[in-house]
Structure formats: C-alpha cells, structure tokens
Amino acid sequence: MEYTDTLDDDFMPVFLINGFLEAGKTQFLQFTMQQDYFQTDGKTLLIVCEDGDTEYDTELLKRTKTAGIFIESMDELTPERLLELELLYNPERVLIEWNGMWNQDDLQLPDDWRVYQQITIIDMSTFDLYVANMKPLLYAMIKNSELVICNRCDGIEDLSGYRRTLKSMCQRGEIVFEDSEGEIDEIADEDLPYDMSADVIAISPEAYGIWYIDCMDRRDRYEGKIVEFTAMVLKSPEFPKNYFVPGRMAMTCCEADMTFLGFVTKAREAKDLQTKQWVKVRARIAYEFWKDYEGEGPVLYAESVQAAEPIRDVVQF
Numbered sequence: 001m002e003y004t005d006t007l008d009d010d011f012m013p014v015f016l017i018n019g020f021l022e023a024g025k026t027q028f029l030q031f032t033m034q035q036d037y038f039q040t041d042g043k044t045l046l047i048v049c050e051d052g053d054t055e056y057d058t059e060l061l062k063r064t065k066t067a068g069i070f071i072e073s074m075d076e077l078t079p080e081r082l083l084e085l086e087l088l089y090n091p092e093r094v095l096i097e098w099n100g101m102w103n104q105d106d107l108q109l110p111d112d113w114r115v116y117q118q119i120t121i122i123d124m125s126t127f128d129l130y131v132a133n134m135k136p137l138l139y140a141m142i143k144n145s146e147l148v149i150c151n152r153c154d155g156i157e158d159l160s161g162y163r164r165t166l167k168s169m170c171q172r173g174e175i176v177f178e179d180s181e182g183e184i185d186e187i188a189d190e191d192l193p194y195d196m197s198a199d200v201i202a203i204s205p206e207a208y209g210i211w212y213i214d215c216m217d218r219r220d221r222y223e224g225k226i227v228e229f230t231a232m233v234l235k236s237p238e239f240p241k242n243y244f245v246p247g248r249m250a251m252t253c254c255e256a257d258m259t260f261l262g263f264v265t266k267a268r269e270a271k272d273l274q275t276k277q278w279v280k281v282r283a284r285i286a287y288e289f290w291k292d293y294e295g296e297g298p299v300l301y302a303e304s305v306q307a308a309e310p311i312r313d314v315v316q317f
Helices: 025-033 059-064 079-089 125-143 159-169 205-217
Strands: 012-018 044-048 066-070 095-097 113-123 147-151 174-179 182-184 224-233 244-253 258-262 262-265 280-292 294-309
Touching: 025 095, 025 113, 044 079, 044 125, 059 066, 059 079, 095 244, 113 125, 159 174, 159 205, 205 224, 205 244, 205 258, 205 294, 224 258, 262 280
Parallel strands: 012 095, 012 113, 044 066, 044 095, 113 147, 147 174, 262 294
Antiparallel strands: 174 182, 224 244, 224 280, 244 258, 244 262, 280 294
C-alpha cells in the first residue's frame, strides 16, 4: 500500500481494502497505518463496512488523526452520505474496509472521490468455499485490484492452480501468496504442463490458460523462448501493419463474463488472416511496450502461421 503527498488536489483519494469476513483486512490496515510511508499531516477518514472480531486500536486512530465510522448497510453508502462525512471530518484521504457480502459493482462514490488504490485480502483456507458459492462477489472485488494478498497458505500444495484462477479475474494485478513464514514463490518450471527446455515449447489446448497467465507474469522464464499453440484470430483496423492477436475465449467468472485472452503478434501472414479464423502459431516471445498492456508485455514474433482446426472448448481456470 502506497501513499504520496503529491496526490491530485482536485480529488479525494480512496484506499479500498476488500475481502470476505475474517480475511485479515483490519490487521492489514492497522499495520499499514503504522508505517512511515503511509503517514500524512492531514486527517484520515476510515469507513468500516463490516464488524469483524478484530477491533481498531483507539490509540492508533488518535495518533494517526483517523476518524473511524461504521456503516451497517449498503443503503447508507451513498454519494450524499459520503459527502456529508467529508464535510463533517474534512479528511485528506479516505480508507474503506469493504464488506465482502456487498457487491462492489454497486459502490457509488461522489464525483470528486477517486479510488487511488485497491487491495484484496483473501483467506486461502476458505477460498474454495467462496469460489464455489460466491464467485460473482469475489470477482467484483478482485477484478480491479492492484494487489491481491493471499494469506494463510500453510499446507496448500497446488498454489499454481489458485494463481491461475485469481489471475483470470485480475490480469493486471499482482498476486502474492503468504504463509506463516512470509511470501511464497509458488510455481516451478517442472510443475508446468509443458516442457520449458524444448526448442519449441508445445502449448496444448488444455494448457493455454496456464501458459497465458504465467507468460504475463514471468518475463524471466519466457523471454526469447519459442512456443507453438492453436488460437483464433482477432484483427482490427487499429492494429499496425502485419499485426494480429491470436487468442482463446476464457470464462473468468461465469458464462456472462467471457474474455478474449491473446498476445499481440507480428507476422508476415497477418494481412491474409481473417477474424475468427483458427491458426497454429509458432513464435518467439519478446517483451515490449504496448498501449493495450498499459506498459510492457508479451509481444510474439511469428515464425509461421498456418490454418488449424477450431478448438470448441473455452479456457477455464
């Protein structure tokens, strides 16, 4: 969690911390409020939307000039009510501890309030339960998060599977796993469902989602490697000459939340391709700036692009 005094004075910065009950949101916020990098001269408004077992330290709130307000119902969390609180407490910033049982898509802020940073805290000992029963709520919390902290990972062996599930919901956010000893590096080369030592790494249809997520995150692992996979063509008049995107449709939350997962690819065959055509691509992976990535990301340089049979199944995580 970061804070800087050079925030835009025209907007009220909001730090949104979400997660389900007893995930560790209060502990995370209290720890952050004590750090030197998060100190400020002005006042802080803390809006707590969930009554958990952990209470805020009153001395800490006083020392950090923080006013804590409890909101019992989503109906109370209106732009009008938030403006009233701003006028009453005159804060420099706002912290919101979100109630995981409220759909975050329903959150409405005043026009001059802006989510400056969003962090999701997940208790991995109960993660499967929430995925099975409350996936839409989980997706709403995770999808725009800059950071997802997965704590209580002790004893969990297949963290790579959980990582794929989370990254499918939050492609640009950082995923961190922690156990009682600290942060965990969760996936090794030998655990991947393809041979990283091969001259041409063959990505099977079943492994496409794993490769896509891992390739986004692990430049050190994939830069300069040659891969081969089957995908559907996406073209746009906005693409530069000789560029297209081969990809697959993926289910990130439910059938209503389908997204196209693919990487920008340069190929001499691009001019002859049509959107929705299926192709087998062999390409070298580079990492370059691309505006749609909002920074650097995988850019493929094709050695060959050939017609292929369609893959009927969507990518699932």
